[in-house]
Amino acid sequence: MKKYQLKNLDCASCASKIESSLAKLDEVKFVTVNFANATMTIDTGNLEKVKARIKEIEPEVVVEHIDQPKTLVSTSELAENKWTIIKAASGLLLLIAGLVFEEEIRNTPFHIAEFLVFGTAYLIVGWGVLSSAVKNIIRGQVFNEQFLMAIATLGAFAIHQMPEAVAVMLFYVTGELFQDIAVGRSRKSIKSLLEIRPDYANLKSNNEILKVSPDVVKVGELIIVRAGEKIPLDGTILEGTSFVDTAALTGESVLRRVKVTDDVMAGMINQSGLLTIKVNKVFGESSVSRILQLVENATSQKAETEKFITTFARYYTPIVVIGAFLVAILPPLIFSGQTFDEWIYRALVVLVISCPCALVISIPLGYFGGIGLASRKGILVKGSNFLDALTRITTVVFDKTGTLTKGEFKVSEVVTSNGFSKEEILEYAAYSEFNSNHPVAQSILEAYKNKIDTSKITQTEEISGHGIKAVVSGKAILAGNDKLLHKENIEHPVCQVDGTVIHVAIDRIYAGYIIISDRLKDDALEAIEKLKAKNIQTVMLTGDNKFAARAFAEKLGIDRFYPELLPEDKVNHIEQIIAENKKGKVAFVGDGINDAPVLARADVGIAMGALGSDAAIETADVVLMTDSPSKVALAIDVAKSTRNIVWQNIYFAMGVKLLFILLGVFGIATMWEAVFGDMGVALIAIFNALRILRK
Numbered sequence: 232m233k234k235y236q237l238k239n240l241d242c243a244s245c246a247s248k249i250e251s252s253l254a255k256l257d258e259v260k261f262v263t264v265n266f267a268n269a270t271m272t273i274d275t276g277n278l279e280k281v282k283a284r285i286k287e288i289e290p291e292v293v294v295e296h297i298d299q300p301k302t303l304v305s306t307s308e309l310a311e312n313k314w315t316i317i318k319a320a321s322g323l324l325l326l327i328a329g330l331v332f333e334e335e336i337r338n339t340p341f342h343i344a345e346f347l348v349f350g351t352a353y354l355i356v357g358w359g360v361l362s363s364a365v366k367n368i369i370r371g372q373v374f375n376e377q378f379l380m381a382i383a384t385l386g387a388f389a390i391h392q393m394p395e396a397v398a399v400m401l402f403y404v405t406g407e408l409f410q411d412i413a414v415g416r417s418r419k420s421i422k423s424l425l426e427i428r429p430d431y432a433n434l435k436s437n438n439e440i441l442k443v444s445p446d447v448v449k450v451g452e453l454i455i456v457r458a459g460e461k462i463p464l465d466g467t468i469l470e471g472t473s474f475v476d477t478a479a480l481t482g483e484s485v486l487r488r489v490k491v492t493d494d495v496m497a498g499m500i501n502q503s504g505l506l507t508i509k510v511n512k513v514f515g516e517s518s519v520s521r522i523l524q525l526v527e528n529a530t531s532q533k534a535e536t537e538k539f540i541t542t543f544a545r546y547y548t549p550i551v552v553i554g555a556f557l558v559a560i561l562p563p564l565i566f567s568g569q570t571f572d573e574w575i576y577r578a579l580v581v582l583v584i585s586c587p588c589a590l591v592i593s594i595p596l597g598y599f600g601g602i603g604l605a606s607r608k609g610i611l612v613k614g615s616n617f618l619d620a621l622t623r624i625t626t627v628v629f630d631k632t633g634t635l636t637k638g639e640f641k642v643s644e645v646v647t648s649n650g651f652s653k654e655e656i657l658e659y660a661a662y663s664e665f666n667s668n669h670p671v672a673q674s675i676l677e678a679y680k681n682k683i684d685t686s687k688i689t690q691t692e693e694i695s696g697h698g699i700k701a702v703v704s705g706k707a708i709l710a711g712n713d714k715l716l717h718k719e720n721i722e723h724p725v726c727q728v729d730g731t732v733i734h735v736a737i738d739r740i741y742a743g744y745i746i747i748s749d750r751l752k753d754d755a756l757e758a759i760e761k762l763k764a765k766n767i768q769t770v771m772l773t774g775d776n777k778f779a780a781r782a783f784a785e786k787l788g789i790d791r792f793y794p795e796l797l798p799e800d801k802v803n804h805i806e807q808i809i810a811e812n813k814k815g816k817v818a819f820v821g822d823g824i825n826d827a828p829v830l831a832r833a834d835v836g837i838a839m840g841a842l843g844s845d846a847a848i849e850t851a852d853v854v855l856m857t858d859s860p861s862k863v864a865l866a867i868d869v870a871k872s873t874r875n876i877v878w879q880n881i882y883f884a885m886g887v888k889l890l891f892i893l894l895g896v897f898g899i900a901t902m903w904e905a906v907f908g909d910m911g912v913a914l915i916a917i918f919n920a921l922r923i924l925r926k
Contacts, residue, residue, distance in 0.1 A: 406910025
């Protein structure tokens with residue numbers, strides 16, 4: 232799978248045609264064309280055939296390799312479109328001259344002056360449209376906007392409506408100019424989201440500091456980051472302390488303090504001190520690189536609305552052309568007193584109005600704007616289809632540990648039994664949990680504090696969802712939950728204890744239990760309240776016992792909770808919840824690593840607390856780049872704003888076009904109104920789509 236730049240791709244319908252045509256090639260396994268940033272992602276073994284097919288469809292489009300994201304060049308919009316402006320200005324001057332002296336030039340023999348003035352103006356502004364229409368017809372592509380404009384204006388010339396023919400072509404070209412400027416601005420806004428990519432790294436080599444590309448720095452090498460510079464690669468601080476700005480990655484404006492041994496990520500901005508960083512990942516695997524890929528590729532997953540509009544435009548234009556043809560010939564044939572000149576003119580007005588570019592351009596821009604806005608808020612959405620899915624969520628299911636709670640476990644109490652001491656229980660539990668990376672295990676090791684003599688551990692077996700069996704100093708140790716004790720038939724006086732509990736048995740004698748405490752995240756309560764305000768049901772799945780689970784659920788106001796769940800139990804529960812929510816979507820919010828199966832099974836998988844985690848980015852549909860569960864509600868808000876703007880454009884464009892088509896058929900709308908019905912609506916829809924980027 233490779234990505235290429237499509238230079239000169241300035242037409243949304245052209246992008247759609249290229250994509251659908253390439254998809255039919257046997258040599259192409261996958262292809263998506265992104266009009267918003269003029270790129271093509273394709274899996275093919277025959278690039279030359281792909282280039283040849285693109286050349287057939289759109290001769291002006293050039294396929295270029297993308298070596299690395301290019302720095303934006305600030306170019307004046309006037310300079311970029313100067314030839315179009317010169318042509319439009321020349322045509323306008325000739326049109327004005329023709330209208331001022333219309334009576335005089337019409338009185339010339341055979342209307343020579345009239346044809347000379349208006350014909351010259353028409354060719355100046357419309358030659359590009361006419362040549363494109365002819366080339367497309369030769370290639371068998373008849374029903375497109377160039378064809379519609381060519382037929383409408385040539386028809387106007389044929390019925391001697393020359394000024395209106397020139398005016399329509401002039402306004403069409405001017406509208407295209409403003410459309411190109413609007414699309415260019417949107418592309419610059421989109422690309423500006425990706426400017427978190429570091430431009431260089433200060434590589435420390437043999438007591439020298441070399442300014443190099445981040446791509447050439449290897450794992451283990453040292454880099455220097457001065458105050459005000461972007462951190463170019465993921466790594467660990469070896470020297471220095473500072474405050475870093477993480478807003479580009481997380482959307483959070485609060486500076487974060489970093490010190491020696493702290494991990495930092497590419498894209499953060501060093502605000503104060505000098506940092507020496509040991510690189511942990513090459514640039515291609517760094518968090519910022521993954522984020523850039525995710526944002527750039529997001530529109531390859533198209534929403535159903537986008538797919539519908541593309542298909543709609545394919546059939547809509549031919550239907551309108553056929554309808555206009557019938558409008559031109561049927562009334563004069565059926566009704567007496569009706570002239571062909573009058574009805575041909577009305578049919579030409581309908582043709583001008585019918586171009587669907589307002590929908591084809593503005594809708595993908597609206598979705599891409601929504602994805603861009605979400606990324607600025609620290610929310611990575613993998614595609615516009617997931618934005619649509621977020622708007623239909625009726626139930627949000629949360630994992631507890633690390634999602635609603637901080638996952639910072641501390642041993643708060645040790646309760647003894649059968650004559651064992653607290654020190655013995657803590658020691659044997661620590662030895663049993665020594666090889667585990669689970670936060671609960673780490674909290675026990677932290678509470679034990681003494682050095683572990685690994686020679687004492689002769690056997691360790693982890694039992695998923697239950698705990699650990701180990702042999703320490705010749706003694707058989709069980710350390711786990713109540714289920715483990717029942718599974719091993721260990722007699723114990725207490726089963727249910729509030730909080731996260733590790734029961735310990737030594738040589739099959741119950742020794743006591745350790746209570747592990749965890750704390751809610753600062754915005755956990757706010758997250759649930761915001762979802763409830765949207766009438767979204769909340770559910771919590773956890774492996775904790777029911778007493779601990781109930782305490783957290785009641786504190787947060789969660790609607791339902793399911794305790795004492797194994798990983799496979801969580802999948803079963805999410806499937807049951809999905810089955811119950813037939814009219815809406817179910818989202819699961821987890822840490823993106825331990826909950827991968829549930830994230831994959833949910834309608835929308837939302838990974839949180841996993842900035843830079845490959846597992847989170849690969850598995851989830853939406854990635855929250857901070858530990859903030861309240862951003863679930865924010866993601867839904869962004870999705871709904873995007874959907875509202877997209878449907879505003881659909882209703883507005885369809886409504887105005889239908890109105891003007893009816894006015895054209897009844898002879899009320901002229902060519903002048905038709906131009907607004909086409910290009911005016913397109914521009915309004917595009918600028919409306921761009922509003923989402925400024926929210």
